[in-house]
Structures are given as structure tokens and as C-alpha cells.
Amino acid sequence: MGYTRLPIPASMVLPMCFCGDPCKMEKSDEEETYRRRYWMCGNWAFDPPVQAVIRGVPEPLPLCDFEEWIDTEVKPEDRAFLEGCKEFDREMKRRIALRKKEEEERKAKIEERARIAALNKVEREIKLA
């Protein structure tokens, strides 16, 4: 899951976190709260550096965990976009499953043909003997 840091519009008052530092505006990428904006303590970063994740280094603890939603609901257009993505995903999975099934059927046919050919060969050899 990722989070996108946003520029703050001039009309918005930047809230201060209880630690005394200003908040930053972020946008959720999670499904339940898709693209909803929220305030987060400027000292807190969700995503640890990729290298740290690869090496299994525990991420440093955030200094504080202040968070506050700005948008209370997912916007209809964002919800529609998300639904579109999910539909696309379902369609891709359906196509992959279909292709896999076709490939299995094709292999089964080839095996069946080889089996019949082998049987025919044995039959011919018996007749010739």
C-alpha cells in the first residue's frame, strides 16, 4: 500500500501535530479509503525505504502517529475509477484462467494422440509377429 503526498492548497490551513511540527497532506491508496485526503504528522512516513524492506531491517518507529481525515467519503468518481480497475482485474484473471484451460486441453489432446499412436504401434507389432 502506498501513500501520495500532496501539495497543500493556499486556501487550507496547515494543522500542527501535537508534537509541534506541521502536518503534511496525504492521499490514501487503500481500497476502503481510496484517494481520500488526510493530515498526517510531517514526522511520520508510512513507507520504509525499499532497501530496508529487502534487507528485513525493522523500520524506525514514527515520532508520532497523528492522522486526521480531510475527506470523509470516497468521491463518486474515485469509487467509479476503482470499480473500473477491479473490473479490469477480474477480466484479466478470467482471460488468464481461460488461456490456462485451453492450454491444458491442448496438452491433453496431444497426450491422447500419443497414447493412441503407441497403442496402434503395439497392435501392428502383434499382427506382424
Ligand SMILES: [Zn+2]
Ligand atoms: Zn507529530
